[in-house]
Amino acid sequence: MTKHPEPDGPANHDENRRTFLKQSSLFTALALVPGTVVEAAAAKLDERVADAFEKVPLSLKINGVKHKVTVEPRATLLDFLREQLHLTGTKKGCDYGQCGACTVHVDGQRVNSCLSFAVMHDGQEITTIEGLADGDKLHPMQAAFVKHDGFQCGYCTPGQIMSAVACVREGRAGSEGEIREYMSGNICRCGAYANIVAAIQDVKDGGQKV
Numbered sequence: 258m259t260k261h262p263e264p265d266g267p268a269n270h271d272e273n274r275r276t277f278l279k280q281s282s283l284f285t286a287l288a289l290v291p292g293t294v295v296e297a298a299a300a301k302l303d304e305r306v307a308d309a310f311e312k313v314p315l316s317l318k319i320n321g322v323k324h325k326v327t328v329e330p331r332a333t334l335l336d337f338l339r340e341q342l343h344l345t346g347t348k349k350g351c352d353y354g355q356c357g358a359c360t361v362h363v364d365g366q367r368v369n370s371c372l373s374f375a376v377m378h379d380g381q382e383i384t385t386i387e388g389l390a391d392g393d394k395l396h397p398m399q400a401a402f403v404k405h406d407g408f409q410c411g412y413c414t415p416g417q418i419m420s421a422v423a424c425v426r427e428g429r430a431g432s433e434g435e436i437r438e439y440m441s442g443n444i445c446r447c448g449a450y451a452n453i454v455a456a457i458q459d460v461k462d463g464g465q466k467v
């Protein structure tokens with residue numbers, strides 16, 4: 258049988274009134290607390306939250322350089338690269354695995370770094386866009402993107418190039434259709450798709466080592 262709520266009688270009125278007065282007093286008291294005290298309390302709370310996510314040791318190679326670091330278990334590979342190592346070439350677009358802006362290579366395989374926790378990559382080798390060029394010499398795919406105007410604003414470009422390299426390496430650049438299919442996880446809001454495909458075809462046809 259359906260249970261109906263209690264009627265809003267005098268007893269409930271008194272209880273509601275008491276609750277309201279208690280809350281009002283609390284808000285008044287908070288308003289009188291100096292801002293510095295509130296800030297100190299907030300900082301203490303932040304510390305406690307940070308302690309709750311105790312960092313774990315991690316050893317990995319990034320762009321050929323070995324790193325021994327500690328990282329919060331909740332940190333994504335993307336945030337770890339950008340915020341802890343300051344490798345900001347890898348971009349955060351959607352942060353939900355839908356745009357490809359965060360693409361990096363893990364042991365040679367392309368990965369959306371926003372969908373992967375850093376702690377999952379202990380002992381692995383990561384390559385970001387910063388690791389592609391050979392000193393001042395651009396990677397062939399970077400040079401091809403420049404040659405074919407494969408970008409406009411450039412925000413998606415690091416992810417596009419990392420995917421494009423994987424596309425050729427994996428032998429998935431056999432035709433325009435195959436390239437478009439492989440690259441479909443990398444969104445370009447500027448619509449530079451035709452130029453991106455041309456750059457990939459150029460590298461593939463040139464037979465350059467990627």
Ligand code: FES
Nearest residue numbers: 350351352357371
């Ligand atoms: S930021 Fe990772 S897929 Fe969009």
Ligand code: FES
Nearest residue numbers: 409411445446447
């Ligand atoms: S070049 Fe602007 S989003 Fe791709």
